[in-house]
Amino acid sequence: MTDGDQQPGEAAADRELPADSARAGDGEHPTDGGVAEAQWLASAQSPAVRTRARRRWPLWAALTVVVVLLTCALPSVLLVGLVGGAAGRTATADDPATATARRRGVRMSAQLDRQAAALLSGDRNGFLAIAEPEARADLTRRYAALRALRVTVWRPAADGVPGAVAGRPGEWQLAVRVGYCFVVPDCTPASVVIGTRWRDAGEQPRLLAVEESRTAPAGARPWEVSDLAVAVGTRTLVATTPALRARLPGLLAQAEAAAKIADLYAVGGPPPDRYLVFYAGRAEWRRWYGGGRPRWTAGYAVGVGGGHHDVVLNAESLSPTGVDDLLRHELTHAASLPDRGYSDRATWWLVEGLAEYAGADGQPVGRYDGLAEVRKLVRGGWNGRLDGLAPADDAADDRVGGSYGVGYLAVRHLVDRYGEQRVLDFFKAVVHDRRSVDEAAEQVFGEQWSTLHDDCVGYVRAVAG
Structure with missing residues (x-):
C-alpha cells in the first residue's frame, strides 16, 4: 500500500481478527518530508475486477506507501565521474x-x-x-x-x-x-x-x-543487506530471500496480474516502467527499509526517488488468498502517488480509498470484506469526518479496517457518481497538485466539497446500515 514515505503508513494492532477477516492498510502518517504511508489490514487489499475471497489472516495487513523526497535531479547517462559537491572549483x-x-x-x-x-x-x-x-x-x-x-x-x-x-x-x-x-x-x-x-x-x-x-525515510534497501532470489516479468520484478525462493513463480504471476489493474490508476503520468516487489521473511521485514512497521501492516510501498516506489510484502502476515488483493492495493499506490509523497493527513481517506477501490477489483459493494468493521466504526461513535479517518499506529485492528473501509466507500460513491477518470483528476488535484479539496471539487466536479462530503458520508452510513 502506499504510505507516503516511511513515516506515514505503519501502525499495527496486536489483536487477532476473526479467521475470515483480512485487509491491508497503509500505516504511516504523511509528512512533508516525503512520507506518506498507506497500510492495509490483513484482509484484502486493492482494486481489481473480481471477487475478493476472504482470507485467514491473524492480523489486518497494513499497506504502507512510503515516498522519499529526493532533491537531487540525476542525469540520464549511465555513469558519471564521482566528483565532490564543489570539486569543479579550482x-x-x-x-x-x-x-x-x-x-x-x-x-x-x-x-x-x-x-x-x-x-x-x-x-x-x-x-x-x-x-x-x-x-x-x-x-x-x-x-x-x-x-x-x-x-x-x-x-x-x-x-x-x-x-x-x-x-x-x-x-x-x-x-x-x-x-x-x-x-x-x-x-x-x-x-x-x-x-x-x-x-x-x-x-x-x-x-x-x-x-x-x-x-531518510527509506532506510536500507534489500539488495544492500540480503541475498536475493529474483524473478522478472513483463511489468514486475519480484525478489525474496533464497529460503523463500519457491514462492517466486506464484508471486510473479500474481504481481503481473495486479500490475494490469494498477496501471489503470496511474496519476500524473504513465504507469511505472517496472513495479518492484520484495517479499520479506521475518528478519527481512524488520530490517528492510528501516523496519519498524506497525504490527497491523502486511505490506507497504516506499518511495525511493525518480518516481519509483518499491513494494514490500510481509510473508508472515499473508495467506495465499490474500496476496492478490494486497498486490493490487500496493501497486496502485506505486502508480498513483507522487514522488514526493503526500503531506496532508486529512487526505488519507482519498489515498487509501483509491487503493482499496482498485484492490476491490470491481466486486459489488456488498462483498467488500471490511463491511463488518465499517459498521462497527460507524455505530461506535465515528464523527462523520473523512479528514479524520487516518488510524493511529497503535489503533485496534477493527478501527484500522473500518477506516480503510470508509475510505473505500467514499471513493466508490464518487466513482459511481462521476466515473473513474474524474475521480483520478480529483486525486491529482488534491494529492499531486496539493490543492484544497474545496478547490478541487469545484474544478473537477463542479460541486461544493461540503455537499459532496456529506453525500459520501451519507452513502457510507447507508451501506453500513
Whole structure:
C-alpha cells in the first residue's frame, strides 16, 4: 500500500481478527518530508475486477506507501565521474587541507567509476578490485544481488568531500549518492546515499567498508543487506530471500496480474516502467527499509526517488488468498502517488480509498470484506469526518479496517457518481497538485466539497446500515 514515505503508513494492532477477516492498510502518517504511508489490514487489499475471497489472516495487513523526497535531479547517462559537491572549483580557492581533501575525493571517484563499470559489465573481479579483503564478503553479496536484479544504471557521485575517521589515521569516510535502475536501461534513476570508508594508497585509495544506507525515510534497501532470489516479468520484478525462493513463480504471476489493474490508476503520468516487489521473511521485514512497521501492516510501498516506489510484502502476515488483493492495493499506490509523497493527513481517506477501490477489483459493494468493521466504526461513535479517518499506529485492528473501509466507500460513491477518470483528476488535484479539496471539487466536479462530503458520508452510513 502506499504510505507516503516511511513515516506515514505503519501502525499495527496486536489483536487477532476473526479467521475470515483480512485487509491491508497503509500505516504511516504523511509528512512533508516525503512520507506518506498507506497500510492495509490483513484482509484484502486493492482494486481489481473480481471477487475478493476472504482470507485467514491473524492480523489486518497494513499497506504502507512510503515516498522519499529526493532533491537531487540525476542525469540520464549511465555513469558519471564521482566528483565532490564543489570539486569543479579550482583548488586555489580552498585552504590547503580542503584542496587536499578534494583531490582525495577525485581519486575515490575514479575508483568508484571503475567499480560501476565492472558492475554493469558483469565483471565481479573488477567490482571487487578496489576493495581491501575485509570489505569483499559484503561487496560480493551486494554484487550478486544487484546482478540478480538486473542492474542497468549505477551512477555514483560523491556527496561532499572525504572526512577523516576519528581515531583511525590514514582512513577517510565519504558519503556517496548512487543513482540506479533495474531491468529498464533508460529509467529515471532511484537514489540512495551510502557511507563508505577508505584507506589512503596513493593514486588508488582502497575501499575498506560500505555501510547500509540510511537515506531518510527509506532506510536500507534489500539488495544492500540480503541475498536475493529474483524473478522478472513483463511489468514486475519480484525478489525474496533464497529460503523463500519457491514462492517466486506464484508471486510473479500474481504481481503481473495486479500490475494490469494498477496501471489503470496511474496519476500524473504513465504507469511505472517496472513495479518492484520484495517479499520479506521475518528478519527481512524488520530490517528492510528501516523496519519498524506497525504490527497491523502486511505490506507497504516506499518511495525511493525518480518516481519509483518499491513494494514490500510481509510473508508472515499473508495467506495465499490474500496476496492478490494486497498486490493490487500496493501497486496502485506505486502508480498513483507522487514522488514526493503526500503531506496532508486529512487526505488519507482519498489515498487509501483509491487503493482499496482498485484492490476491490470491481466486486459489488456488498462483498467488500471490511463491511463488518465499517459498521462497527460507524455505530461506535465515528464523527462523520473523512479528514479524520487516518488510524493511529497503535489503533485496534477493527478501527484500522473500518477506516480503510470508509475510505473505500467514499471513493466508490464518487466513482459511481462521476466515473473513474474524474475521480483520478480529483486525486491529482488534491494529492499531486496539493490543492484544497474545496478547490478541487469545484474544478473537477463542479460541486461544493461540503455537499459532496456529506453525500459520501451519507452513502457510507447507508451501506453500513
